[in-house]
Amino acid sequence: MPTRPAPLLSAADALAQLSFLVRDTLARRAAEQDVSMAQARLLGILRDRTPTMNELAALLDIDKSSATGLVTRAEARGLVRRTTSPSDRRAVLVELTPPGRRLVTRTEQLFTADVTEILSRLSARDRAALTELATRVLQDNARQREIELFP
Amino acid sequence: MPTRPAPLLSAADALAQLSFLVRDTLARRAAEQDVSMAQARLLGILRDRTPTMNELAALLDIDKSSATGLVTRAEARGLVRRTTSPSDRRAVLVELTPPGRRLVTRTEQLFTADVTEILSRLSARDRAALTELATRVLQDNARQREIELFP
DNA sequence: TATTGTTATACTCTATAACTATA
DNA sequence: TATAGTTATAGAGTATAACAATA
Secondary structure, eight states, rough: OOOOOOEEEOOHHHHHHHHHHHHHHHHHHHHTOOOOOOHHHHHHHHHHHBOOOOOOHHHHHOOOHHHHHHHHHHHHSSEEEEESSSSSSSOOEEEEEEHEEEEEEEEHHOOOOOOOHHTTTTOOOHHHHHHHHHHHHHHHHHHTTTTSSSS | OOOOOOSSSHHHHHHHHHHHHHHHHHHHHHHHHTTTTTHHHHHHTTTTTOBHHHHHHHHHOOHHHHHHHHHHHHTTTTTTEEEOOSTTTTOOEEEHHHHHHHHHHHHHHHHHHHHHHHTTTTTTTHHHHHHHHHHHHHHHHHHTTHHHHOO
């Protein structure tokens, strides 16, 4: 087992700065497609789910009235669509349209290439370790917030 | 050497979601002190500098008119103060007030405690590994962009 | 009565363009 | 003329509170 040098950043500083780096990378790719960060996040969530408006607000951690506006603007651009839930006529399901899905796919491909580049100096083992540790942290958090990390 | 289970998220997904988690955590603590994410970022930058309005806009990567509004709102809350540059009467210097500095310090302490909690399910070894890997990624990125990670 | 979603309203943050004061 | 900063304006994103429809 190789020993590692002591980190020069605290855990808090390292995670904060890494999050800014990742965020800026994603924001740049989203902006290339004329989509804001909030819209990109919305579309990313809808990639694998068709949540109700309430569930969507919980997943985005915003108020349901904010989710209404976000979805309305995305709908006006033809990226998502509203349907009425068959099981509860009060509930609204939100799903990607084909153009919305294409945009998500393109953004994802570009962002994945960016992350590959960002991690390119790590060994394959270290890349896997970083991904696995991040996933565990997210799983712990999702469990605590009682939301599903893997839909 | 213990083997790790294969991650259920891709590196891109894991880093994207982790960045949202960290950002939301910081935003929540800032909100507790009635400060937005943008205000918190502004105050954080002013912790170690007294830039001109122009330099501030560059550091925040926003338009100078946006910086004007940001500083005006922070000034109205007594968190920052404007002074005229002695060397150029057009230029405005922005600096923290004592209450602004106290707020920065408190927010930093709270955020550090949050990160400790977020990582609490990891072993000490895994926490150190995550911090060290994140730091290496940031160092690699800073080197490539010819920027100093540690100023 | 409780829940789901929308609307009305207000504030923050951001950008573009036009403007003032100084260099 | 050029630069530093502000103002006017507009749009996105967010929250709170009140509301309608459904359960």
